[in-house]
Amino acid sequence: MSAQFTQYLLTGLTVGAIYALVALGFSIIFNASNVINFAQGEFVMIGGMATVSLIAVGLPYLLAIPLAVAAAALVGLALEKFAVEPARGASVVTLIIITIGASIFLRGLATIIWDKRFHALKPFTGDAPITIAGATILPQSLWVLGVTLAVVLALSWFFGRTLLGKAMLATSHNRLAAQLAGINVRMVLFLSFGLSAALGAVAGILIAPITTTSYDVGVMLGLKGFAAAMLGGMGSGVGAVVGGIALGITETMSAGYLSSAYKDAIAFVIILAVLFFMPSGLFGKRGGERV
């Protein structure tokens, strides 16, 4: 394995981990509500921007990060409460348009609360590169990978072991049955927005020291996260993670070995190819039509 390949792999993993976190956010909301939340990228933005401004007023990371995540979660809850909940029963496309409206609204709000410039965030633990097998990686990338892993483990514990998590999972499988079993489906929906907003914010905070952040950083990350979620199979947690990592690695490998100008196009061609053969993504539910 050449150092070059290792470098592409490490880079792909880091980028992919961020896509995975965003994709997980998409999947959680999709499971609870069947809504593709196009404002998911804005949670990423809020996480990064809120941390930047909290650090700027002198808070330490340990305080700023939880506060920023909480802020994003609140926005997520508000989005559910004031935009998605009132439109219950509307068609899926209508709900999608509502979330697109929300994403424009949040971006507009961000330009007013903050500004339109790019902001840097200091790496959590320095920025001296670490060399692994001839390739280098920033300490912040290790944070990205580590936290993503921790988040994935925590989520699988949450959905597998806790009552609330199981309730959310049950709702995604069969809303009516869940309701009959006494699960407060509305509450599950509400919480899922909070949870995926928090996830998005975590992604935004982790990546900000590497890429800088700004009011519209969520547009592209949201798009890539959506692509990753679809590649993996919308609604599947494993799918979101695998889809994210696969997308990240595909992009860097294409940039490294094929053409950097067409790396995004190559990634999308591969996604299309996968969907042609596996119309529900890599790990999606095979939905048969009941007649």
Next chain:
Amino acid sequence: MSLLRVEALSKKFGGVNAVEDLSFDIPPGVVYSIIGPNGAGKTTLLNLLTGIYQPSAGRIVFGGHDLTGRAPYEYANHGIARTFQNLQVFFNMSALENVMVGRYMQERCGLAAALLRTPRLARAEHACREEAAELMRYVGLHNYLSAAADAMPYGALKRLEIARALATRPKLMLLDEPAAGLNPTEALELDDLIGSLTGRGVTVVLVEHNMRLVMGVSDHILVLDYGRKLAEGPAATVRNDPKVIEAYLGSGVAAAAEMHR
């Protein structure tokens, strides 16, 4: 000569045989009923006979054409129409338009004609509308000629599906539990309707739980159990077949127990 010939038909879902090694013939002009307990594979069989499912093995020959592996619309093109147990009404249209959709195969025209609405198409549309209305009256929906599909009661929707299927001018019509969910009066009215279909030259395959209806209209009965043929023959014979009685009673008891859990 049979109208529909099914040879050694099987359908597996995962490891489960929903339909297994099933063969039978349906002669033209009869009412052919398929009965059996829940989960016997009746609806799966209808889905196979309309190309919605592809069989794992076996052949389906209709009017001398081997239709195995064809798409549902090709089955329709050859003259097989059906209704659904879970209604597949087009709720985004009026009742009349639902029936007009059934006329699609006779009426279809080139894209250019459709976009430009040629006089010929306009005339055909007019005729189509008349014929659809006529069919609605025939199935007893004269009160719903200007209704939207999503504003109609359940019983009327069942009839609407029959009218839509008839509009395709089928040779064979598959009715999947037409009486399910109907009140006794509505169910009674169905007898006459189904009985009259053969008079229009339509062969009928009836899947139904309502034994009174089945015994009243059927010429021939096929009994399924766990995807296999349990019995087959003229209605009177099948009615007294001990195997059938046992299967029904046995599973009936089991089903009752299931319900009470």
Next chain:
Amino acid sequence: MLARLASPRTGGLLALAVVIALLPLALTNKYFYDIAVLVGLNAIVCVGLNLLIGYAGQISLGHAGFFGLGAYGSAILASRYGWPPLAAMLTTTLAVAALAYLVGRPILRLKGHYLAMATLGLGVIIFMVITTEDKYTGGPDGIAVVPLSIGGFVLQGERIWYWVVGALLLVAVWLALNLIESPAGRALRALHSSEVGAEVVGINAAEHKVMAFVISAVFASVAGSLAAHYSGFVTPGKVAFLHSIELVTMVVFGGMASTFGAVVGAAVLTTLPQLLAAFEDYEMMLFGAVMMGTMIFMPRGVVPSLARLFQSRRQQPSSGEGSGT
């Protein structure tokens, strides 16, 4: 006779024609004409897209790609290679139709969100090609386009374009209304509601989906070609993902499965930014809020929701019927 006027095909078309004919009374300068032309061009795209989304029930998040191919096809052939604009437009349209047909077959096998993803991917790929192949396309900065000339007569100026686009919009609406009320159009609506239900009456669902896809792509491509000639300039912004979203939003905003809804959606969402421009910093926020608010309170879109309100008002005295669903 009265009943005929009330039908969408004749009555609605007539109403639209009257609006187009009378609107210039309110258009006091070229800027207003410009907005009207843009509304018309967007409306043509949306009327086509609505056939796909509203009637056939197949989402597309990549139609800006077809719009862009139309625009760039015309631009490159007419401006770079000196083709007569009409020939360039025709060739481009045919090429786009062929492309839509080829990719439509595999893509439209996908359903729901996966279809959304695939069309989005298609749009992104077209966008990448257009921005990267700058030798032909001028890259991100775009290229200039010669004015539309038909046999020596050069179409220039907002007023002429207003009437051309107005007439073409009428034609587009007329074609769409015809299609919807034809056997093929009913087939589209049928497969939207129940694909199996449609198939068992003999409708080849896949073929019809592709047909709707191709028609909507052609509408988008023609509007793209026209927009390129009208503006005299085209940049990849009109090919981008966000423009695809904009187009879908117009359709849904105006009302899915309503041809006049598509026109209204295009009109409202094209003019809204112009009205909101005065709010400066608040423009974006207000735009998002208007979008959200409208869809929350009128989930079926503006035109169907208002029509329903109007109808139920009229019906209230007689009976409480007609509020199904």
Next chain:
Amino acid sequence: MKPMQSRNNFKRGLAAVAATFALIAGAAVAQEPIKIGSFLSVTGGAAFLGDPEQKTLELYVGKINAAGGVLGRKLQLVAYDSAGDAEKARTFTKRLIEQDKVDVIVGGSTTGETMAVIPLVEAAQIPFISLAGAVVIIEPVKKWVFKMPHTDRMACEKIFIDMQSRKFSKVALISGPGGFDKSMRGQCLDVAKKYGIDVIADETYGAGDTDMTAQLTKIKNTAGVQAVLNAGFGQGPAIVTKNYRQIGVTVPLYQSHGVASKDFIKLAGAAAEGVRLPAAALLVADSLPQSDPQRAVVVGYTKEYESHFKSEVSTFGGHAYDGLMIAVEAIKKAGSTDKAKVRDAIEGIRGFMGTAGVFNMSPTDHMGLDLSAFRMLEVKGGNWTLVK
């Protein structure tokens, strides 16, 4: 402070909508003030250009009015957000010309937007001062179109001259997805030969990309690269710079004038150390010698901007300053807002000291800057310093 201002903006917005309706209703509005029209990418991908540009215009229109206006008339700024969208730019330009009836247009943050409106301003015969970079804007010369920033070709030349002096001949290029990036890439490839430079690697990255190590690794593994040039603006170059240090590329890194602001150093952090780029003297205002004729202008603008907006100055805002001041200067010289006279006056500008350098317009040069306007800067100790 900020929220209050925002609320005022909101009220102004409401008032403006009311005014729009009033205009639609046909009410006559007195046209006393001199109207400066503008369309800028205040939101969208190029917001970091449009934002300081708009702020600068607002600030200085206010200041000029406070000082009594021009020709005894007040200035009125009519500015729209074109969000980097050429179509919007076109529509807003029509609005400026037809509806607002402005006297001169200063705007156009990006080349795409500028190029899209050129046919309109040429047809309407209204002076237009563009704030965008590419050389195609003024080459060939368009009668009514001027531009303020140095061209991308000049930036390439300035960089290549510096490389030449350091005896570099084999160079790698990495560029972003925007119009600025692509245009500069093209210009650099064009003029490289002239300076004996061989471009032996040519990589690009995409919009919103979060990591460029793959491209840089490729460059790193290209044998013989002596220097790397990054053509781009926005967050891309900051990420490139960080990744550059991360994977340990040791040859010098050049950035373009597209990141000429203190923000770049903030974003790239310690990784920015040693990066060179060509930029106007504005960035090193304080370190200019007292004798430098440009010092007064750049120090003045920097102080004014930074004290007013509490954020650091960029050369982009500087271009807006230059554009406004040249427009004002031309109107004064013309003695009226007669468009043809103002145009001629702009073309006649000589020796005008702006933040970008000395402007010497002529009928064949509608930018008026030469290479001397560019200074080669290097990041040292977390700040821009002049390369001697």
